[in-house]
Structures are given as structure tokens and as C-alpha cells.
Amino acid sequence: MKSWGVLIIGLVLGLAAGLVYTWGISPPEYYDTYPPLLDKTYRSDWIKMTALAYSAEGNWNRTQLRLQDLPEAEIRPIVAETLEQAVTAGRPIAILQRLAELGAFYGVDTPAVHIYTGEVAVVPTPAAPSAPSPTPLTVAPTATPNPPTAIPSPRPTLTAISPISTPQPLTAFYIVSQTFTCEAQPHITVSLLLSHTITVRRREQVETLPLPGREIWLLWEDGADRAITGFKPEIGLGFADFAVEPGHVYRLYIDIPQGVPISTIQVEPCTVEEREGWVSRLLLLMTQEP
Amino acid sequence: MKRLLFFSVGVALGIGLALLIGWELLPVQRANSSPAMLRRDYQEEYIRLIAAAYQVDGDLALAQQRLAALQPYAFTVPLVEVTERWIQQGKSDAILIPLAQLTHALGVSTPPMQPYLQRGQP
Numbered sequence: 427m428k429s430w431g432v433l434i435i436g437l438v439l440g441l442a443a444g445l446v447y448t449w450g451i452s453p454p455e456y457y458d459t460y461p462p463l464l465d466k467t468y469r470s471d472w473i474k475m476t477a478l479a480y481s482a483e484g485n486w487n488r489t490q491l492r493l494q495d496l497p498e499a500e501i502r503p504i505v506a507e508t509l510e511q512a513v514t515a516g517r518p519i520a521i522l523q524r525l526a527e528l529g530a531f532y533g534v535d536t537p538a539v540h541i542y543t544g545e546v547a548v549v550p551t552p553a554a555p556s557a558p559s560p561t562p563l564t565v566a567p568t569a570t571p572n573p574p575t576a577i578p579s580p581r582p583t584l585t586a587i588s589p590i591s592t593p594q595p596l597t598a599f600y601i602v603s604q605t606f607t608c609e610a611q612p613h614i615t616v617s618l619l620l621s622h623t624i625t626v627r628r629r630e631q632v633e634t635l636p637l638p639g640r641e642i643w644l645l646w647e648d649g650a651d652r653a654i655t656g657f658k659p660e661i662g663l664g665f666a667d668f669a670v671e672p673g674h675v676y677r678l679y680i681d682i683p684q685g686v687p688i689s690t691i692q693v694e695p696c697t698v699e700e701r702e703g704w705v706s707r708l709l710l711l712m713t714q715e716p
Numbered sequence: 717m718k719r720l721l722f723f724s725v726g727v728a729l730g731i732g733l734a735l736l737i738g739w740e741l742l743p744v745q746r747a748n749s750s751p752a753m754l755r756r757d758y759q760e761e762y763i764r765l766i767a768a769a770y771q772v773d774g775d776l777a778l779a780q781q782r783l784a785a786l787q788p789y790a791f792t793v794p795l796v797e798v799t800e801r802w803i804q805q806g807k808s809d810a811i812l813i814p815l816a817q818l819t820h821a822l823g824v825s826t827p828p829m830q831p832y833l834q835r836g837q838p
Contacts, residue, residue, distance in 0.1 A: 429722045436726020437733075444734020449744045456745070458755040465748045468785065472765070475782075479768035483810065492761065512772075521772060 462495045469496065473504045480528055481512070481521040489528065498532050506534045513538050513659070537659045541638050599680050599688055599711040608696035611669065612704035614676065616642050618655050618664040622715035634712070636664030643683035646674040650683065672704055680711070751785045759786060763798050767814040776821055783822075792824050803828045809835055 448454075456463060461472050473496060480489040493501060509525040519542075526542030599618065618637035623630050638656025653666035670676060670693050677687035688711065696703045738744070751762050763786070770779040783791040799815040809832065816832035819825065825833070 429718060432719045433722040433726040436723040436728075437730040438726075440727035440730020440732075441734045442730070443727075444731040445738050448734055448738020453744045453746060454739050456749055457753050459749045459753050460755060460758055463745060463747050463749050464754070465750060468749075468751055469747065471782065472762070475762075475765035475769040478772045479765050482768050482771045482814075492765070515773075517772065 460495070461492070469500070470504055472496075473501050474508050477505050477508045477525060477528055481517075481524040484524055502529075502532050502534050505529045505532055506536050506539070509534070509536070509538050509542070537638060537656065537663055541654075541656045541659070541663075544639065599713045601689060602710040602712045604710075605708040607706045607708075608701060608703045609706045610703045612672065612693045612706045614644065614668045614670050614678070614691060614706070615708045616653075616655070616666050616668075616678070617662065617708065617710050618642075618666075618680070619710060619712045620715060621712050636662055637713075638663040640664075641681050642666040642668075643679040643681075644668050644670070645677045645679065645683050645687075652683075678709070751782075752787065759794070760798050762786065763795055764811065764815065766795075767818040770818050770821070771814045779818060780822065792819065792822050795819055795822070796824055796826065800826060800828055803832070 461469060464472060473493065476489055476492040479492075480486070505525065505528055509522065509529055512522055512525055522538075522542045526539045529536070529539045530543045602619070618640055619634045620637050621632055621634050624633050625631075636656070638659075640655045642653050642655060644651045644653075651668055653668060655666045656663040658665065658667075668676075670691075672693040672695070674693065676691045676693075677683075678689045678691060679685075679687055689709065691707065694705050696705055751759065754762060763783070766779050766782045769782075770776065780791065783795055786794050795815065796819055799812065799819055802815070803812060812832045813836035816829040817836050819829060820833055
């Protein structure tokens with residue numbers, strides 16, 4: 427072998443050995459690093475704190491800077507988890523809305539995000555099977571708009587933050603079933619369902635889906651109460667619950683407390699055979715997709 | 717003898733080239749640093765995030781643990797230092813009140829922080 431061949435063999439061996447050492451055995455230690463180079467545990471914590479900070483401060487630009495260069499695939503589950511924890515902990519609605527807004531931006535697709543960004547998974551248009559038809563109304567948003575955030579900045583196209591502020595189309599609901607129980611503290615629970623037809627292998631099948639983010643109103647002689655379906659995702663996305671008192675006549679409305687009520691309910695005592703208490707009821711209300 | 721010399725020169729050149737590539741030109745970047753190795757401005761941001769997160773979750777033990785990742789012993793020192801420096805620089809209440817409240821919750825309270833603690837009271 428000629429001398430230059432020996433030189434090249436030495437060069438290759440030296441290069442290989444050197445790269446094993448510099449990349450594997452003794453890589454450079456970095457100081458003055460930035461968040462993407464943090465250890466996975468710390469990186470996750472950084473993302474979680476950023477989400478919480480955004481929920482408290484509402485500073486979108488700063489949040490984007492804090493999350494710069496961090497992979498979206500890593501951000502997504504952490505923001506989703508942070509939102510779930512905040513929902514479970516009963517944090518204020520403004521915090522939940524901001525967390526949901528952040529989640530929506532990073533493509534988090536969970537029921538909580540849909541609820542708190544004001545998106546409704548399925549928005550049916552008016553249809554009237556066998557229901558009392560609501561009187562024609564001019565639909566007005568029922569909530570005041572959110573105040574602008576501190577720093578206006580270009581944002582992705584997000585839906586309205588507040589689930590309350592999203593005007594829903596008038597939809598005809600009808601009572602599918604009522605379940606009665608006898609309880610010391612009576613309540614009225616409402617479950618909203620959407621019936622729609624899907625085609626599977628050329629066969630039509632009817633499917634029912636829960637309807638989150640809808641306003642349920644309960645009006646009585648001198649008062650009113652309102653609930654939004656889906657605020658307790660662990661129970662069901664279409665559920666809303668009211669504590670009621672004997673001696674009142676309650677009128678049940680969906681979306682807008684005007685016109686003909688879906689039902690008129692009076693809290694009655696349990697019958698003699700049952701134990702003492704008041705009748706609570708669970709109403710299943712259905713609407714159909716046109 | 718001549719071949720051995722060429723071989724040694726080749727190995728030396730190869731190692732030199734590898735050091736240049738591995739440490740300077742294409743260093744491996746491992747995501748394994750701790751908050752203490754962050755650049756100074758990111759460390760300050762980390763402290764601010766700890767205070768903001770504490771405002772929401774109220775978890776003092778977790779805030780303490782996070783601060784200890786910056787400085788295991790005397791973990792309140794960077795927090796107090798940043799808070800007082802930012803007070804001097806006249807940063808906004810929105811930044812300083814959470815910092816002052818976290819510092820206070822950790823049992824440290826300095827005179828410059830008092831106005832922010834008062835303003836932060838509901």
C-alpha cells in the first residue's frame with residue numbers, strides 16, 4: 427500500500443474516534459441555553475407555567491415568545507392537561523377560556539376546549555318535529571363582549587372566547603323521556619341530545635349526540651336561573667343541573683327565555699309509598715338535524 | 717517506518733478534524749439542561765413564570781420546587797434579586813405584584829416590596 431493510502435486510513439480512523447468522543451462520550455455542555463434545550467421534565471413544566479401565565483395575564487405576544495421553537499406536538503397535550511386540571515379545580519371561567527383559547531390555537535381537540543372557546547361540536551339549524559315552536563324572535567347575544575386583552579396582536583382565527591356570548595340558532599327541542607326520583611333536595615336535570623342520520627355502507631343509521639354549550643333557562647314567578655350544558659364533562663356533555671325549591675312553578679327554556687316554554691314544572695312531594703321528599707326529574711330533550 | 721509516520725499523521729489529522737466538527741461546527745445539541753443553565757434573561761422569565769403560575773394554582777410547594785431548580789440552596793435569592801431589580805427598573809404592577817406575593821408567601825419580605833403587597837391585596 428502506498429503512503430497516501432495509509433495516511434487516509436489513519437485520517438478516517440482518527441475522525442471516527444474523534445467523533446465518537448465529541449458527540450457521544452464528551453459532548454459540549456451548554457450554558458446560556460434556551461427553553462427548547464431544557465430537559466424534558468423542565469420543558470414540560472415551562473410549557474405548563476406558560477399556559478397558566480397566559481390564563482392569568484392574557485399576554486398573547488409574550489406567550490408566543492415563551493413557546494417559540496418548542497414543538498407543537500409537545501405543547502398540545504400539556505395545554506390540554508392544564509385545562510382539564512383547571513376545570514377540575516374549578517378555576518374562574520376567564521382562566522378556563524384563555525387556556526381553551528391557547529389549546530385551540532395549538533390544535534387541542536377536547537370537549538373542554540370546545541366548551542370554553544364557545545365552539546359547539548354540532549350546531550343544528552331550526553327543525554320542528556313535534557315540539558312547541560318558539561315564537562319568532564330577534565336573537566341578540568345574551569352576554570357582554572369580553573374586554574380587549576392588554577396587548578392587541580395579530581392572532582390566528584379563533585372563535586369567540588365565551589361560550590355564553592355565542593348566539594345559538596333557535597332549535598326545536600322535544601321531551602323524549604322524564605325520569606323521576608324522590609330526593610330531599612329536589613333538582614331538575616336536563617340532558618340535550620341531537621338526533622342525526624348518518625349513512626354507513628349505504629345504510630342510514632340514526633345517531634344521538636350530546637349538545638354542549640347550550641343555555642338552559644329556568645324561570646319562576648320572581649326569579650331565573652341559567653346553566654350551560656357541558657360544564658361538567660365527566661357527567662356528560664349535554665347535561666345541566668338546577669337545584670329547585672318546592673312552591674314554585676318553573677318554566678324551562680333552551681337558549682332564550684322567551685316564548686313558549688319547553689316544559690312547565692312544579693316541584694311536588696313524593697307519593698305516600700315512597701319515602702319523604704320531593705320529586706326530582708331528569709328530562710331528556712331531543713332535537714333533530716335537518 | 718515511513719508508513720507508520722503517515723498513519724500517525726492521518727490519525728492526528730482525523731482527531732483534530734473530529735474535535736473541530738464535534739465541538740465547534742456541528743456540536744450535538746442534547747435537550748438535557750436544567751433551568752440553572754438557561755441564559756440569564758430566560759432565567760428571569762422562568763422566575764416570572766413561577767410567580768404567574770403560583771397566582772393561578774396557589775401551589776407554594778411546587779413554586780418552591782421550581783425555584784430550587786434554579787438554585788438548590790437559598791432558592792429565594794434569585795427571586796428576591798429579580799423582584800427588587802425590577803422594582804428599581806419600574807416594571808409594571810402586573811409583573812411585580814405576583815413576584816412580591818410569591819416572595820412574601822415564601823417568608824421573605826423586603827421594604828421595597830411592601831407597596832406591591834399592599835396593592836396586591838383584594
